[in-house]
Amino acid sequence: xxxxxxxxxLMSSKVDRHxxxxxxxxxxxxxxxxxVNEVEALYDLYKKLSSSIIKDGLLHKEEFQLALFQSSSKQxxxxxxxxDLFDIKHNGVIExxxxxxxxxxxxxxxxxxxxxxxAFRLYDLRQTxxxxxxxxxxxxxxxxxxxxxxxxxxxxxxxxxxxxxxADLKGDGKIDQEEWKEFVAKHPSLIKNMTLPYLxxxxxxxxxxxxNTEVKD
Amino acid sequence: MNAFELISxxxxxxxxxxxxxxxxxxxxxxxxxxxxxxxxxHKIEEAAKPLGFDVHKKNYKLRLENMKAGRKxxxxxxxxxxxxxxxxxxxxxxxxxxxxxxxxxxxxNLSTCLEDVVWKTEEDMQEK
Numbered sequence: 131x132x133x134x135x136x137x138x139x140l141m142s143s144k145v146d147r148h149x150x151x152x153x154x155x156x157x158x159x160x161x162x163x164x165x166v167n168e169v170e171a172l173y174d175l176y177k178k179l180s181s182s183i184i185k186d187g188l189l190h191k192e193e194f195q196l197a198l199f200q201s202s203s204k205q206x207x208x209x210x211x212x213x214d215l216f217d218i219k220h221n222g223v224i225e226x227x228x229x230x231x232x233x234x235x236x237x238x239x240x241x242x243x244x245x246x247x248x249a250f251r252l253y254d255l256r257q258t259x260x261x262x263x264x265x266x267x268x269x270x271x272x273x274x275x276x277x278x279x280x281x282x283x284x285x286x287x288x289x290x291x292x293x294x295x296x297a298d299l300k301g302d303g304k305i306d307q308e309e310w311k312e313f314v315a316k317h318p319s320l321i322k323n324m325t326l327p328y329l330x331x332x333x334x335x336x337x338x339x340x341x342n343t344e345v346k347d
Numbered sequence: 348m349n350a351f352e353l354i355s356x357x358x359x360x361x362x363x364x365x366x367x368x369x370x371x372x373x374x375x376x377x378x379x380x381x382x383x384x385x386x387x388x389h390k391i392e393e394a395a396k397p398l399g400f401d402v403h404k405k406n407y408k409l410r411l412e413n414m415k416a417g418r419k420x421x422x423x424x425x426x427x428x429x430x431x432x433x434x435x436x437x438x439x440x441x442x443x444x445x446x447x448x449x450x451x452x453x454x455x456n457l458s459t460c461l462e463d464v465v466w467k468t469e470e471d472m473q474e475k
Contacts, residue, residue, distance in 0.1 A: 179365065198364050208359030236362060253354070269354045276357060277472035279379065285432045293350035320351050328366045335366060
């Protein structure tokens with residue numbers, strides 16, 4: 131009986147060591163582009179980000195905004211889309227596992243197909259399975275407004291028109307996944323921001339993981 | 348410049364900011380200008396040469412190479428000019444090779460010389 135209790139105490143102290151939302155780094159590493167040490171380094175980053183405002187060990191929208199813009203109240207269409215896609219369970223927070231699995235797509239080693247698909251889902255604002263013309267216009271307007279740049283409606287329309295002519299090969303007023311893939315093939319820089327080279331250096335950036343590591347690579 | 352190239356410049360889509368502990372020394376920056384592209388190119392050339400840079404031009408791309416080697420070899424800077432609208436250009440200035448701190452210093456010098464050309468800097472565009 132005593133031995134059983136002793137084992138239980140060891141187990142619970144390990145669980146307490148990590149906050150709510152923690153997932154086994156070995157499992158996460160096996161399912162993503164990250165090594166176990168990289169997952170542990172990401173945990174250090176996640177801990178920092180997720181305790182900046184609401185200290186519950188979960189990454190809330192305001193904390194995500196704070197990390198991206200240094201302002202927790204900055205409303206941004208694109209950050210909203212990223213947050214929604216990272217929040218796989220749609221429970222209003224990004225848990226650690228979701229954080230790692232989503233960031234994996236941005237790893238230099240992740241497949242181009244994954245990145246192209248993620249970008250498509252990002253830009254499909256209303257998740258209809260297509261990027262509609264008015265969504266393109268909405269995003270252009272949002273970018274201009276974010277950058278404090280003003281262009282006349284005519285000019286915005288012509289930017290959107292030019293893009294649709296090139297991307298919307300079927301001419302149905304929306305871009306489907308196939309058309310998007312072809313468009314990206316012609317303009318590879320469109321998915322440049324789907325790769326974060328820093329992810330390869332993460333263990334250098336967050337060396338504190340060395341003290342906590344459970345596994346040596 | 349197509350709509351998606353423009354859209355992808357959003358700060359909300361550049362997740363590198365999640366990792367930048369200090370954002371001071373960026374490897375890439377941009378500014379907007381209301382001047383014609385040729386004028387922008389000319390002004391950049393004029394500014395870069397006295398700073399000791401060799402200039403290579405191709406279409407709307409410029410490659411500036413420091414003739415003197417720095418801490419991590421010769422600083423190489425790539426600039427590209429995009430037309431957002433007939434009267435508005437976006438200029439991207441990026442470190443292609445060399446030391447980031449030297450790039451930062453170079454860009455500070457460059458922006459002083461380009462005061463007449465720059466309409467909004469990256470800081471201006473993010474101040475909201």
